[in-house]
Amino acid sequence: MQATPTALDQQVPRPPKxxxxxTGFLLARLGYALKARSIKEFELAGLVPYHYxxxxxxxxxxxxxxxxIAEALRLDRSQLVGLLDGLEERGLVExxxxxxxxxxxxxxxxxxxxxxxxxCRAIVKRLEGEFLAPLDEESRQTLHDLLLQLARHxxxxxxxxxxxx
Amino acid sequence: MQATPTALDQQVPRPPKxxxxxTGFLLARLGYALKARSIKEFELAGLVPYHYxxxxxxxxxxxxxxxxIAEALRLDRSQLVGLLDGLEERGLVExxxxxxxxxxxxxxxxxxxxxxxxxCRAIVKRLEGEFLAPLDEESRQTLHDLLLQLARHxxxxxxxxxxxx
DNA sequence: TATTGTTATACTCTATAACTATA
DNA sequence: TATAGTTATAGAGTATAACAATA
Numbered sequence: 001m002q003a004t005p006t007a008l009d010q011q012v013p014r015p016p017k018x019x020x021x022x023t024g025f026l027l028a029r030l031g032y033a034l035k036a037r038s039i040k041e042f043e044l045a046g047l048v049p050y051h052y053x054x055x056x057x058x059x060x061x062x063x064x065x066x067x068x069i070a071e072a073l074r075l076d077r078s079q080l081v082g083l084l085d086g087l088e089e090r091g092l093v094e095x096x097x098x099x100x101x102x103x104x105x106x107x108x109x110x111x112x113x114x115x116x117x118x119x120c121r122a123i124v125k126r127l128e129g130e131f132l133a134p135l136d137e138e139s140r141q142t143l144h145d146l147l148l149q150l151a152r153h154x155x156x157x158x159x160x161x162x163x164x165x
Numbered sequence: 166m167q168a169t170p171t172a173l174d175q176q177v178p179r180p181p182k183x184x185x186x187x188t189g190f191l192l193a194r195l196g197y198a199l200k201a202r203s204i205k206e207f208e209l210a211g212l213v214p215y216h217y218x219x220x221x222x223x224x225x226x227x228x229x230x231x232x233x234i235a236e237a238l239r240l241d242r243s244q245l246v247g248l249l250d251g252l253e254e255r256g257l258v259e260x261x262x263x264x265x266x267x268x269x270x271x272x273x274x275x276x277x278x279x280x281x282x283x284x285c286r287a288i289v290k291r292l293e294g295e296f297l298a299p300l301d302e303e304s305r306q307t308l309h310d311l312l313l314q315l316a317r318h319x320x321x322x323x324x325x326x327x328x329x330x
Numbered sequence: 331t332a333t334t335g336t337t338a339t340a341c342t343c344t345a346t347a348a349c350t351a352t353a
Numbered sequence: 354t355a356t357a358g359t360t361a362t363a364g365a366g367t368a369t370a371a372c373a374a375t376a
Binding site: 012013014015016018019020022023024026027028029030031032033034035038053056057058059064068069071072073074077081090122124127128131132133134135140142143144146147148149150151154157158165 | 177178179180181182183184185187188191192193194195196197198199200202216221222224225229233234236237238239252284289292293296297298300304305307308309311312313314315316318319320322323330
């Protein structure tokens with residue numbers, strides 16, 4: 001016999017069972033928990049999760065304008081400014097005027113930026129490994145596929161376009 | 166032939182593919198999107214999602230103290246005060262002094278509160294149906310099971326204790 | 331001294347609008 | 354006039370601490 005369930009039941013106040021039946025509640029709750037962990041982990045590297053998003057985006061296609069970056073990440077232009085300031089102060093990205101349109105900044109990764117991106121990937125990999133530890137490999141893959149289906153439905157830009165060609 | 170993938174690829178800035186490979190990113194993003202929708206839906210009823218949580222909890226075991234409610238929902242005591250104020254103003258819950266310990270408030274559902282709870286359930290059901298529409302019934306069940314496994318791992322109070330007895 | 335409910339405070343995130351310089 | 358980047362401001366959400374009443 002293990003510790004009786006009723007012991008837990010009476011010692012600590014439990015959340016409504018009703019909420020556990022809601023996929024949406026679980027999704028929102030787990031998503032929030034994971035986001036909180038991510039913020040804490042990235043903080044140790046002097047960054048925030050959005051910094052990683054910016055670095056990853058620049059790595060896939062360099063020299064983008066700030067407006068393009070913001071749109072890709074669904075951020076407001078004004079929010080991106082502070083993120084880029086932080087990255088630029090650490091020498092991870094460069095901002096240069098676009099000679100063809102002097103209103104624009106062309107943002108690009110520096111060598112240090114690529115190094116930082118590698119660190120970010122390591123952080124994310126470890127974090128995700130820890131978070132998904134309760135699931136076996138097959139379950140993780142299934143979960144990923146299901147979430148990807150949903151994500152693609154709500155943001156077509158997540159779709160497979162480009163992979164086929 | 167459908168619209169070419171390259172058209173979307175070049176017209177709109179796309180998020181980093183790298184992030185799509187991250188289950189955690191998808192989870193956090195979908196969770197946030199769903200939470201935002203929930204807030205908007207509940208707002209039409211003059212409530213917030215936490216109000217539903219409180220009502221559901223009271224329905225499962227009435228006359229709890231505020232500290233107990235807060236702990237069950239993982240809220241800070243001070244945060245619960247405002248939530249209960251809102252519910253009390255609308256006549257959905259009652260606060261009474263505990264005669265055995267006059268520091269405590271015993272909170273209970275009113276008949277109107279039960280009616281409001283029914284409305285909340287309808288809201289959640291519709292919202293979840295819409296959100297999970299891209300998935301068939303079997304996929305929804307699978308997703309729910311996987312999320313529940315994770316949730317139980319991170320909060321043992323979500324475990325099956327009590328269902329066996 | 332510790333606990334319950336309450337109030338006050340601060341800090342993050344986010345959304346919006348206004349400002350500049352360029353076009 | 355419209356756009357790109359920037360700055361300033363306000364709002365919601367949350368976390369922390371201080372407070373009065375009671376134990």
